[in-house]
Amino acid sequence: MRERLLAWLLTAEGFVSGAEISQKLDISRGAVWKHIQALRREGFVITGSTRRGYRILSVPDILLPGVVFPVLTGKFGRPYYFHQTLSSTSDLVRQLAHAGAPQGTVVAAEEQTSGRGRRGRSWYSPRGGLWFSLLLRPHVSPAQSQTLPLFVSLTVAKGIERLLGITLDLKWPNDILLGGRKTGGVLVELGAEAEQVHYAVAGIGINVNVASFPPELQEATSLRIYTGRRVDRARLLAAILHSIETGYPRWCREGFAPFREAYKARLSFLGKHITARTAGGEVFNGIAADVDAGGRLLLSSAGGQRWLCGGDVKAREGVRI
Ligand code: BT5
Numbered sequence: 001m002r003e004r005l006l007a008w009l010l011t012a013e014g015f016v017s018g019a020e021i022s023q024k025l026d027i028s029r030g031a032v033w034k035h036i037q038a039l040r041r042e043g044f045v046i047t048g049s050t051r052r053g054y055r056i057l058s059v060p061d062i063l064l065p066g067v068v069f070p071v072l073t074g075k076f077g078r079p080y081y082f083h084q085t086l087s088s089t090s091d092l093v094r095q096l097a098h099a100g101a102p103q104g105t106v107v108a109a110e111e112q113t114s115g116r117g118r119r120g121r122s123w124y125s126p127r128g129g130l131w132f133s134l135l136l137r138p139h140v141s142p143a144q145s146q147t148l149p150l151f152v153s154l155t156v157a158k159g160i161e162r163l164l165g166i167t168l169d170l171k172w173p174n175d176i177l178l179g180g181r182k183t184g185g186v187l188v189e190l191g192a193e194a195e196q197v198h199y200a201v202a203g204i205g206i207n208v209n210v211a212s213f214p215p216e217l218q219e220a221t222s223l224r225i226y227t228g229r230r231v232d233r234a235r236l237l238a239a240i241l242h243s244i245e246t247g248y249p250r251w252c253r254e255g256f257a258p259f260r261e262a263y264k265a266r267l268s269f270l271g272k273h274i275t276a277r278t279a280g281g282e283v284f285n286g287i288a289a290d291v292d293a294g295g296r297l298l299l300s301s302a303g304g305q306r307w308l309c310g311g312d313v314k315a316r317e318g319v320r321i
Contacts, residue, residue: 001025001035002035002066003066004025005021005025005035005036005039006039006066007069007070008021008024009046009054009055010059012055014055015052015053015055016053017052017053017054018033018050018053018054019053020053021054036048039066042062042064043060044056044058044060061230061233062110063108063110063132063237064082067234068080068082068108068234068238071234071235071237072238073242074241075104076104076106076134076244076245077237077241078105079101079102080105080106080108081105082109083109083110084109084111085109085111086107086109087113088112088114088203089108089109089133090133090189093105093106093107093135093203094189097135097191097198097201101135102135102137103135103136103137104135104245105135106132106133106134106135106237106241107132107133108130108132108237109125109131110131111125111129115205116187119279123185123205124213125205126210128209129205129209130205130208130237131204132203132204132237133202133204134241135199136148136200136201136248137198137200138200140252141195142192142194142195142197143294145188145197146294146295147251147255147293147294148188148200149174150172150256150259150263151247151248151256151259152174152188152202153173153174153175153176153263154259154266155240155248156176156186156204156240156244157266159239159240159243159244160176160236160239162239163236164223164227164231166178166226166227167266168266169267171267171268172267172269172291172313176206178221178226179226182219183220183221184204184207185204186204188200188201188203189201189203202244204240207220207221208224208231208236209223209231209233210224210225255293260293267288269288269315270289270290271287271289272288272315273286273287273315273316274288274299274313274316275313275314276297276299276312277312278308278310278311284301284306284308285301285316286299288313289305295309296309
C-alpha cells in the first residue's frame with residue numbers, strides 16, 4: 001500500500017489531497033497520515049497541508065523499492081528486494097533462486113557485512129555504494145556460462161557510461177576501472193549440473209558515492225571521487241539493469257562473440273606486458289594479445305602463446321596501464 005501511495009506521489013504533477021488518496025486507495029484518512037509519517041521517517045521530505053494535500057519535495061538517497069521502481073525501464077529488477085544490511089546480496093539471491101524466484105529478481109543492500117569477491121576474497125561494501133545481485137536463468141551450457149562475467153562487466157560498464165557520459169576501462173576478466181583504479185567488480189556464481197545451468201547469480205559491486213577507502217584498498221576509486229559529483233544510485237541501478245537486459249538475449253543465443261570487440265576496446269592492458277596468476281597459482285608473464293569468443297585471454301611471450309581461462313592479471317613492474 002505504501003509503495004502505491006509513494007508511486008502516486010512521485011508521479012503526481014503537484015499536490016495530492018488526503019481525501020483523494022483515501023478514496024482511491026480505499027483507506028482511512030488516518031491511515032494515509034500514518035503512511036506519510038512512515039515515509040518521512042524513511043527520509044522522504046513531504047510537505048503537507050489540510051487544504052492542498054501532500055507533495056514530495058525530495059527523495060532520500062536510499063535504494064528503497066519506492067525510489068527504485070519508478071526509474072526501472074524493463075523486466076530486470078522485478079521483483080526487487082532491499083535490505084539496509086545483508087551479509088551478501090548474492091546469498092539472498094541464491095536462496096530466492098532455490099525457492100523458484102524468476103529471472104530478473106534483484107536484491108540490493110545499503111551495506112554488506114561479508115561482501116565477497118572471487119575465490120573467497122572480501123569485498124569492501126560500506127554505505128554509499130551500489131551492491132546488488134541479479135538472478136539469471138540462462139538456457140546455456142556451463143561452458144558458455146564461462147563468458148557471463150565478461151558479458152556482465154561489459155554491460156555494467158556500458159550502463160554507467162551511458163548515464164554519466166564517462167568512459168570506463170575493463171580489466172580481464174571482471175574488473176571495472178576508472179583512470180586505472182578499480183571502481184567495481186562482478187562475481188558470477190552458478191547453480192549448475194554437468195550439462196545444464198539452472199541459475200546464475202550476477203553479483204555487482206560499484207563504488208558509487210564511497211568517499212574514502214581503507215589503506216589496503218588505495219588502488220580503489222569511486223565514481224564520486226573520479227567525477228567530483230554525487231551519483232543518483234537508483235538511476236544508476238536502473239541504467240545498469242537496462243544495459244544488461246538489452247544485451248542478454250543475444251548473449252544467450254550467440255554467446256560472447258558479438259560482444260568481444262566492445263569488450264576488447266575497453267581493455268586497458270591489451271598489447272601491454274602483464275603478469276597473470278592462474279587460479280591454480282601458476283604465474284605467467286607476457287603481452288596480453290587477445291581475448292577470444294570463449295572469454296579466454298591470450299598471453300604471448302618469447303616462450304610461446306598461452307590461453308588463460310581465469311585468474312588475475314596486473315601490469316608488469318614499470319608498465320602503466
Ligand atoms: C570482484 O572480485 O571484483 C567481485 C566483486 C563483486 C562484489 C559484489 S557486491 C554485490 C555482490 N555481493 C557480494 O558479496 N559480492 C557481489 P575480485 O576480482 O576477486 O576482487 C576482489 C579484490 O578487490 C579484493 O581482494 C580487494 O583487493 C579488492 N576490493 C575489495 N573491495 C573493493 C572495493 N570496494 N573497491 C575496489 N576494490 C576492492
